[in-house]
Structures are given as C-alpha cells and as structure tokens.
Amino acid sequence: xxxxxxPLDFINHIRDNQDQFWELFREHMELVVYATIIGLIIAxxxxxxxxxxxxxxxxxxxxxxxGQAIPSLAVLALALPLFGIGFQPSLFAxxxxxxLPIFLNTLVGIKSVDAAVVDAARGMGSSDMxxxxxxxxxxxxxxxxxxxxxxxxxxxxxxxxxxxxxxxxFGDWILQGLAVRNFPILLAGAVPVAVLAMIAEVSLGIMRxxxxxxxxxx
Amino acid sequence: xxxILDNPERVFELTVEHLQLVFSAxxxxxxxxxxxxxxxxxxxxxxxxxxxxxxxxxxxxxxAFFAILIPYTGIxxxxxxxxxxxxxxxxxVRNTAAGMxEVPAAAVDAARGMGMGQFxxxxxxxxPLAIPYIFAGLRLxxxxxxxxxxxxxxxxxxxxxxxxxDGIRSIDANRIVAGALMSIVLALLAEYGFxxxxxxxxxDMRVKxxxx
Numbered sequence: 403x404x405x406x407x408x409p410l411d412f413i414n415h416i417r418d419n420q421d422q423f424w425e426l427f428r429e430h431m432e433l434v435v436y437a438t439i440i441g442l443i444i445a446x447x448x449x450x451x452x453x454x455x456x457x458x459x460x461x462x463x464x465x466x467x468x469g470q471a472i473p474s475l476a477v478l479a480l481a482l483p484l485f486g487i488g489f490q491p492s493l494f495a496x497x498x499x500x501x502l503p504i505f506l507n508t509l510v511g512i513k514s515v516d517a518a519v520v521d522a523a524r525g526m527g528s529s530d531m532x533x534x535x536x537x538x539x540x541x542x543x544x545x546x547x548x549x550x551x552x553x554x555x556x557x558x559x560x561x562x563x564x565x566x567x568x569x570x571x572f573g574d575w576i577l578q579g580l581a582v583r584n585f586p587i588l589l590a591g592a593v594p595v596a597v598l599a600m601i602a603e604v605s606l607g608i609m610r611x612x613x614x615x616x617x618x619x620x
Numbered sequence: 621x622x623x624i625l626d627n628p629e630r631v632f633e634l635t636v637e638h639l640q641l642v643f644s645a646x647x648x649x650x651x652x653x654x655x656x657x658x659x660x661x662x663x664x665x666x667x668x669x670x671x672x673x674x675x676x677x678x679x680x681x682x683x684a685f686f687a688i689l690i691p692y693t694g695i696x697x698x699x700x701x702x703x704x705x706x707x708x709x710x711x712x713v714r715n716t717a718a719g720m721x722e723v724p725a726a727a728v729d730a731a732r733g734m735g736m737g738q739f740x741x742x743x744x745x746x747x748p749l750a751i752p753y754i755f756a757g758l759r760l761x762x763x764x765x766x767x768x769x770x771x772x773x774x775x776x777x778x779x780x781x782x783x784x785x786d787g788i789r790s791i792d793a794n795r796i797v798a799g800a801l802m803s804i805v806l807a808l809l810a811e812y813g814f815x816x817x818x819x820x821x822x823x824d825m826r827v828k829x830x831x832x
Binding site for chain 2: 468471472473474475476477479480482483555558559560562563566567572573576579580585588589591592593595596599600602603604
C-alpha cells in the first residue's frame with residue numbers, strides 16, 4: 403500500500419515538483435503572514451481599550467479564553483457555509499484565531515506594568531498617550547512578542563487545514579497524498595509544514611531575546 | 621442543527637467515539653507524563669531539555685504529525701491516539717513539574733522533620749499540594765485533545781471530525797455545522813467542567829494552567 407516503501411522518497415517528490423513546492427510555500431506563508439498582521443491590527447487596539455475600561459476587562463478576557471478552547475477545525479469548517487470555499491474564508495478563520503493569543507498576551511503585558519511605574523510616569527506629567535506609548539507598551543513588549551509567536555506557529559498549523567476548504571498551501575499535498583494513498587506526496591506536504599512550524603517557534607524565540615531588553619524577559 | 625435533531629443516534633455514536641479517542645490518549649499521557657513531571661522536578665538538569673524538546677514537538681501542526689506517523693502506525697485509531705497522547709504529554713509534564721516546584725519548601729521541611737521518607741513525602745505532602753496544577757494540565761490536554769481529535773478524522777480516527785470532513789466533501793452545511801457545534805460543546809464542557817471538578821476537590825486553590 404501507499405506507493406513507496408522508502409519514507410525518504412518524499413524528498414524526490416519535492417525535487418521533481420520544485421515549482422509547485424514553492425507555489426504551495428507561497429500560499430501557505432501568505433495565509434500565515436496576512437492572518438498575523440490582521441490579528442495584530444485588531445488585537446492590539448482591542449487590548450489597549452480593554453486595559454483602560456475596567457468594566458469590560460473580565461468579559462473580554464472570558465470571551466478570549468473561551469475562544470481559545472474552541473476547536474480550530476470547527477472555526478475553519480464554519481467559515482465554509484458562511485463564506486464559501488477559497489483563500490478568503492481561510493484567511494478569515496485564521497485571522498479570527500490569531501487575534502486571541504495576541505489580545506490576551508498584550509492585555510496581560512499592559513496589566514503587569516508595575517503600578518508604581520505608572521504612578522511615576524503620571525507624576526512626571528505624562529499624558530495618557532505618553533503613558534501608553536512610552537511606558538506601558540514598551541514594558542508589555544515581551545508579552546506581545548510571545549503572543550505573536552503563538553499566533554504565527556498556530557497559523558502555520560491552521561493554514562495546513564485550510565487546504566480542506568480550498569485555502570491552498572502545503573495541506574494540498576497532504577490531502578492529495580491521503581486521497582491517492584501515496585506516502586511521498588503525503589510526506590512532501592507534512593514534513594515541510596512540521597519544519598516550518600519548528601523554525602518559526604525557534605527563530606521567533608531567538609528574535610524575542612534579541613529585541614527585548616534583558617531586564618524585561620519573562 | 622437540523623442534522624443533530626434528525627440523526628441523534630449517529631451524532632451520539634460519533635460523540636462517544638470522539639471521547640474514547642481523547643480519553644485513551646489522556647490516560648496514556650497521564651501514565652507517562654505525571655511520573656516524568658515528578659522526575660524533572662527532582663532531577664533539575666533534565667528539566668530544560670525535556671521541556672524544550674516537548675515544547676518544539678508541540679509546535680508541529682497536528683495534520684502534519686498525523687501524516688508523518690502514517691508510514692509507521694497506518695491509517696486509523698492507532699495513529700490518532702499516538703499523536704493525541706504526544707500532544708497531551710506536554711501539557712501534563714509541564715504542569716506536573718510546575719506543581720511540584722510550587723510546593724512550599726517549608727511543607728517539605730516539616731514533612732522531613734516529622735520523619736517522612738522520600739516516598740511518604742511525595743505521596744502525603746507534595747502530590748496533594750500539586751494536585752491543582754496536575755488537574756490544570758489534564759484540563760488543558762483534554763480541551764486541546766478534543767480539538768485535535770476532530771482533525772484525526774482525516775486519517776481514519778473517527779469521531780465528530782467525520783461529520784465535518786464528510787460535510788466539507790459533499791458541501792453539506794448541515795453536517796459541517798453539526799460536527800462543529802458538537803465539538804465546540806464538548807470542548808467548552810471540558811474547559812468549564814474540569815475547573816468545577818478541581819474546585820470540588822480543592823476548594824482552597826485556584827491556579828491558571830501553563831499553556832504550551
């Protein structure tokens with residue numbers, strides 16, 4: 403069964419189909435990058451507003467936590483009856499799910515800024531905006547970065563599933579490999595995705611250590 | 621919704637299958653993960669490599685993980701449970717170790733002063749104090765497991781994912797919605813049910829789980 407006995411045959415499949423490989427790579431990364439950017443654009447202002455308004459902090463946190471418990475496949479699958487098949491419904495689902503970790507981490511970051519530091523900034527005559535951009539956000543950086551890391555790694559996985567609703571990416575080869583029961587095609591999709599996710603996790607971790615000052619590491 | 625009302629037996633059957641997948645995986649992961657968590661809280665130099673390796677493994681997307689396992693474990697439940705158990709392991713090891721490290725040194729000293737040996741201390745003092753954390757790990761593993769098990773349907777794992785993928789294949793919104801809704805309900809029940817259970821066991825302690 404499954405075409406080949408040598409698990410490493412997938413390398414040949416990639417070599418023989420290099421154009422398609424890079425096309426799938428591009429589709430995959432487009433989903434991940436766009437979803438993360440949309441997630442950032444929505445989540446950061448949302449976290450700032452939430453950190454300022456006591457009354458909505460609890461419900462917003464509850465919603466985000468509950469959202470994280472929801473199976474991601476369910477979100478992706480529900481995008482299909484709502485928006486049809488293709489790139490856009492996939493991007494919609496991925497963005498929605500990218501908002502959650504970025505929002506929660508940014509909120510925790512802003513909230514964890516020492517009250518004494520906030521007081522000191524106020525005492526020096528900082529306006530609301532100065533307090534936010536010169537004190538709270540810089541100090542929340544390590545958390546924000548952790549949120550982005552989670553969102554990117556999670557999106558790489560979700561983009562794989564997006565192939566099922568026509569989103570493209572490496573999931574296409576996994577899907578095809580399963581359908582025609584062919585190991586090399588299956589692994590030609592699966593191994594790059596696994597490597598991609600691990601590289602993203604490790605490199606964003608390293609980047610976080612470089613960008614974030616030593617005294618601020620969490 | 622209509623699909624659930626029209627086919628209650630089928631939905632029930634798939635729900636049971638889904639939970640079987642998740643619970644067998646959690647059981648395996650707990651049997652390996654709790655002792656491993658205790659071990660790395662004792663043998664400090666092991667902690668970093670174990671947590672780092674499991675942390676990196678955890679980032680591998682579940683669909684890719686299933687696919688990579690297929691050459692070794694074939695199509696079906698074995699592959700599904702293996703992958704699920706590996707994912708659950710991370711949450712359980714991490715939280716067990718965190719719980720053990722949170723045990724107040726004074727409590728351990730007191731136990732030692734009362735003449736308790738290694739194993740008595742573990743059984744009577746440290747583990748009971750670490751229970752809320754271990755529970756948090758189990759909860760996290762269960763909630764994530766319910767989500768990942770839905771994906772296992774593509775590699776013949778069965779469960780509610782079958783409704784979702786069959787629905788996608790035949791563009792049948794009713795089935796997609798039925799599968800998605802049921803998996804959401806299960807995940808939320810696990811998320812909030814577990815917290816309630818932990819509070820019943822240890823009403824004095826609330827902890828946040830350490831996500832992966």
